[in-house]
Amino acid sequence: MSNKPIRNQVNKKYYHLSVNYFVMIGDVILALIKNSIKHIISLLKLIPQIIFRRKEKPRVPANHLLLKFLLAFFAGVVASIIFITVPFTVYRWFKELPTPDLLLAKQPNSPTRILDNKGRLLFEIYVDQRVEPVTLNSLPDYVVQATIAVEDDRFFEHRGIRLDSILRSLKAIIIDNELQGGSTITQQLVKNMLLTNDRTVARKTKEVVLSLLVEQKYTKEQILELYMNNIPYGGSAWGIQSASKKFFNKDAKNLTLAEASMLAGLPSSPTLYSPLVTDSNSTTSLAKIRQNTVLQQMVTNKNITQEQATAAYSEELTFAPQNAYIRAPHFVEIVKAELLDLYGERYLTTGGLTVTTTLDLDLQDEVQQIISTDVDTIGKAKGFTNAGALILKSQTAEVLAYVGSKNYFDGIEGAYDVVQAYRQPGSSIKIVTYALALEGGATPATIVPDTPFTLRYDNQVYTPKNYDGKFHGANVTLRQAFANSYNIPPVRLIQRFGVDNMISLGGKLGLRNWIVDGSYGPSATLGGKEVTLLDLTNLYATFSRGGLYVTPKFILSVRDNAGYEVYKNTGIEKRLLASKAPTNEKQIISKSTAYLVSNILADNAARTPIFGANSVLNVKDHTVAAKTGTTDNNRDGWTFGYTPSYTVGVWTGNNDNKPMNSTTSGVSSAGPMWNKVISKVLEDVPNENFEVPTDVVLRKYTKCNISEYFVKGSAPKDVCPSEEHIDKK
Structure with a gap:
């Protein structure tokens, strides 16, 4: 200063x-x-x-x-x-009496800051008093001078109290039977940090005595810094830094004279002089009148010139929006819940933690815009009113974008988090069945007939049908059946390899509610058992990792208010992914099976009979493994896809579980959004092919004019692969 x-x-x-x-x-x-x-x-x-x-x-x-x-x-x-x-x-x-030592011992309630992976603010968690301490030397002179001018212009002359103010207060008590203000900065500090706010003579007496003691113990600079960091400016803003963020969305060190003089007028009556109540730039507003009082007192104190005061008074101020500041709200709710589980509410709201998350805010905003726009356009035509999307880094399972609804701020509808909602997955769950079959010895060339088929289960007759109502022949290979999402072949496979084995594998791959209890029938392979978008997206990512399950991660690190790292990249397994799901990392399926699944789902030629050569599953200039899903009565539409670097999942439907239009499917509802999202993710990324494991070979068969990938030792030697029938295994 x-x-x-x-x-x-x-x-x-x-x-x-x-x-x-x-x-x-x-x-x-x-x-x-x-x-x-x-x-x-x-x-x-x-x-x-x-x-x-x-x-x-x-x-x-x-x-x-x-x-x-x-x-x-x-x-x-x-x-x-x-x-x-x-x-x-x-x-x-x-x-x-409280000891003045408490002024330093009493730590302010510092907010917990949740940041994206580039350090940008997503949300702050704090109690009613939100304090961000700053040093006196970091503030411009006029910020401190403005406060002294309006609150206590003789601050550097008295020793904690002013006798003229005390006599005036006594007169008010004796004659008018009321208590007056007129406290010094030291008295206000004592009142706010050491005493209660009750307006009694006893409390006022304690305030006077403690003020004298405080002035004996601390320097004027210490008292002023404590005051600037702990005085209320309105609402949850306590201290000049918090007030600067609240009203102008900037650090206090960057305040202009006009902004500083406006804030300096608030502590005596934050509600009365709030610039947010009326048009603060109007010369008749109480906030503007109060600002002028501050500026003129600064002129009197010779802190500034009259010309500077006039210029500051004339400056039109722009105030920060006062809506609850939160970005990526559904994502933040997950992070908050995990932090609460780790640290408890008291430490979370007052400990000043800095939480760096996995989220990429730029990508989040772009995906949110895609979802919101397409729900309004495609959704109106297809009969759905909500959608959600999730983007993971394939190899680490870090959540890069998390869109839980069309619009979080749209009342109850928006608050409903579809990423965490349990819905039936339709054909998108077939990936578990085919992985089970490949692990069990089937190959992409194995014949799985798509012919009329009836299965008796639990004293009931079950007859699966294809989405298009047709049969595609007795010589359909596993590759063709999987790529085109035929319904009859996976039911044959589940009969061969077992429903319980499929449920068990799904649980190991992270489907938290999939528990083997004998209650599931063959319809499970067609999506009869509910899943969440989070679980199923990460399940697909597991195949991009070569069969290695990795717990989804929302948090990269947590530092305490001293800057020490107290948490690092341990995911959210405590609350979110507990249950029966594996935690951390575990090899669930073989690399060869993971590759074969990825190769089939990336085979655009194989899925062309049903989806066409130029479907939304085909991403320009990129090799992407993709799969769709549609539930009975068209209640849910899904599309998933992945590369070695990124995995994207999209869901469409209605919160109240109403069916979409009768002609709507996963590829027509979720597909277009999925294509836009993954294209955005990959726009600056070179094409990546899935790495072929050392135990997977490509065999060519001239006799039947086919080429196919096999795990070493599983390729037929004496016959054409098309003669390998699933029923013969």
Whole structure:
């Protein structure tokens, strides 16, 4: 600061002497009380002797002696009140005062800041008092000068109190029967940090005494810095830094004179002078009038010139929007829940944690825009009103974008998080069945007939049908059946390899609610068992990782208010991914099976009979494994796809579970959104092919004019692969 503050001339040792003085007085009083009690007991013992003494010739009449005793007794009582009780009460009163040491010991409630992976703010968690401490030296001179000018223009001259203000307050109490303000900066600091806000004479007296003690213990700079960091500016904003963020969305060190003078006028009455209540740039608003008062007092104090004051007063101020600031809200809710589980509410709301998350805010905003726009356009035509999307880094399972609804702020509909909602997955779950079959010895060339088929299960007859209502022949290969999402072949496979084995594998791949209990039938392979978009997207990502399950990660690191790292990239398995899902990393399926699945789902030629050569599953210039899903009655539409680097999942439907239009499918509802999202993710990424494991080979068969990938040792030697029938395995 340009003007050096006048330091208090009273040495700090006098503070300790004053406290020791009262302690000494208290000890003396306690000794006097003990002695007084002894004397009173002695006097009481004389009463029976006086009353019942024998009737001899008394030198003095008994009644005179009794009267003399009573007078002495009551005189002793009065003396005790004056010389013992009153000092002792004063002693106790001083002893119960808060110590000024608490001003430094009392840590402010610092907010927890949730950031994206580039350090951009997503949300802050704090209690009613949101404090961000700053040092006095970091603030421009005029920020501090404005506060001193309007709150306590003689701050550097007094020693904690101003007698003129105290006399004015006493006059108001005695004559007007009310308490007045007019407190010094030191008194306001004491009131806000050490005392309650009740307006009583006793509290005011404590405030005065503590202010004197505080001035003896701390320098003026310390008092001023504590004040600037802890005074209320309105709402949850406590301290100049918090106020600067709230009203102008900037750090206090970057405030202009106009902004600083507007904020300086708030602490005396934050609601009355709030610039957010009315048009703060109107010369008739209380906020503008108060700002002018501050500026003119600064001119009087020779902090600024009249020209500077006039320019600052004329400057039109732009205030930050006051909506609850939150970006990627559904994502933030997940992070908050995990942090609460890790640290508890008290530490979370006051500990000043800095949480760096996996989210890419730029990508998040782009995906949110795609979802919101397409729900309004495609959704209107297809009969759905909501959608969600999730993007993962394939190899690490870090969540890069998380869109839980069309619009989070759209009441109950928007708050519904479809990424966490349990819905039936339709054909998108077939990936588990085919992985089970490939792990069990089937190959992409294995014949799985798509012919009429009836299965008896649990005393019921189950007859699966294809989405197009047709049969595609007795020589359909596993590759063709999977790529075109025929329904009959996976039911044949599940009959061969077992429903319970499929449910078990799904659970190992991260489907938290998939537990083997014997309650599932063959319809599970067609999507009869519910999943979440989060679980199923990460399941697809597991295949991009070569069969390695990795727990989804929302948090990269957490640092405490001192900057020390207290948490690092451990995911959210405590709350979100507990249950039966694996945690951290575990190889669930073989690399060869993962590759074969990826190769089939990336085979555009293989899926052309049903989806066409130029479907939304075909991403220009990129090799992408993709799969769709549609549930019975068209209630849910899904599309998933992945590359070695990124995995994207999209869901469409209605929150109330109403069906979409009868002709709507996963490829026609979720597909277009999925294509836009993954194209955005991959626009600056070179094409990547899935790595072929060392135990997978490509075999060519001239006889039947086909080429196919096989795990070493599984390729037929003497016959064409098309002669390998699933029923013969």
